[in-house]
Amino acid sequence: MGFVNVGVVQIRFRVVPRSDVGADVPVQVGFAPGGRTRTKVGRNRVRRVMRDIFRHQQHGLVNLFNQRGLCLTMMVLFRGKEDTATGDLRRDFPAALRRLEERLSDAT
Helix, strand or coil, X not given: CEEEEECCEEEEEEEEEHHHHCCCCCEEEEXXXXXXXXXXXXXXXXXXXXXXXXXXXXXXXXXXXXXXXXEEEEEEXXXXXXXHHHHHHHHHHHHHHHHHHHXXXXXX
């Protein structure tokens, strides 16, 4: 298991055979809004922003694992404050995904 930290975002990940995952997908991801997100509305907004950013930035990771029999499983953790979440995520999450992609492409 590995991790990548950039600003308010931490990504914990591991690479496993697709047969262990139970689905034939290159990437599985989960999102956790963190303990500083106090309200349900705030937690949902943080998750929605993280999903939107991931949807637009996922292509490098998907391409990296698309042709292999492996799956990248990852958990994205938000460690910032609720009131500045959107701006912080738009700044740090794409950088964290790029760093993860570089780290995984160097390892292969």
